[in-house]
Amino acid sequence: MKFGIIVFPGSNCDQDAYYAVRDVLNEPVEYIWHQDRNLKGADVVIVPGGFSYGDYLRTGAVARFSPVMEAVQKHAESGGYVIGICNGFQILCEAHLLPGALVANDCLRFVCKYVNLLPQSLDTPWTNQCREGQVLRIPIAHQGGNYVADAETIRSIEENGQVILRYCDERGCVTEAANPNGSMNNIAGIINERGNVAGMMPHPERAVESILGSTDGIAILKSIVGWGRRAKESGRIMAPAGAAGLG
């Protein structure tokens, strides 16, 4: 599986994501500059964390209109895999590739710490390497990670199993005290209806080696590699445009 990592002015987790893919997953990876209009044959696009365009106006609002985002939109529409992490999640919501939006943390502070996450819907491209009831310890670092959506949207994403990660305590209980930012229903990560697009506020790429404090992020990254490979082999999901000819 080839990975492409989008680089916006102000991205600051692009190198961490690159390292995690190349050195931990051992998968091919390339940076894609925000002015590029093609995805260099990437099967999986990572929209990384950071402060794209200085978070001006709203987080993700300006990045969403970068030339590269048109290609990302097409990639997603043709079934290609896209994951937005932190600022990337905000950008994908602004681009309407994911439902809802992320607003200021209810505590109004930048929160940078490890959180506990309960993976839900374990048969998605992004969670299939997680075990039932497993609690993932992955860091967050954001000021605007408070997931909101109207009541109808919340009902439909809950019913469709589109919530893939929820903030919980160390025993896996989803409590108000374990919610670091006020997100509705403790939502930390979601997917689109089709499942090929994901967004999450926590940083799996920062939890890939024990020296970093946790290796729990690997489960998320390995999930997409395994899933994508199986899908390619079985022809279950249309290969994304531009990936033709890749081994």
Add this chain to the structure above:
Amino acid sequence: MPKVSVYVTLKPTLLDAQGRVVQTALENLGYTNVEGVRIGKYIEVELAENGHNLNEQIDEMCRKLLANPVIEDYRFEVSE
């Protein structure tokens, strides 16, 4: 040259954490009758005259970029 004033506010259904803090600060100053504070954005846009329907264009700019209709409401005024 038309000057546009755009007001963007969080939808009333969403909790405005900043507004809540400011409300508490006002109460602490002794203003006991403050029932609510909500904080929004004010954006000034200057436009060159053109033949297009100005209101339609501004509305489109608001929907596309200046506001996120998922979480925000907007209104605008045009002055010369």
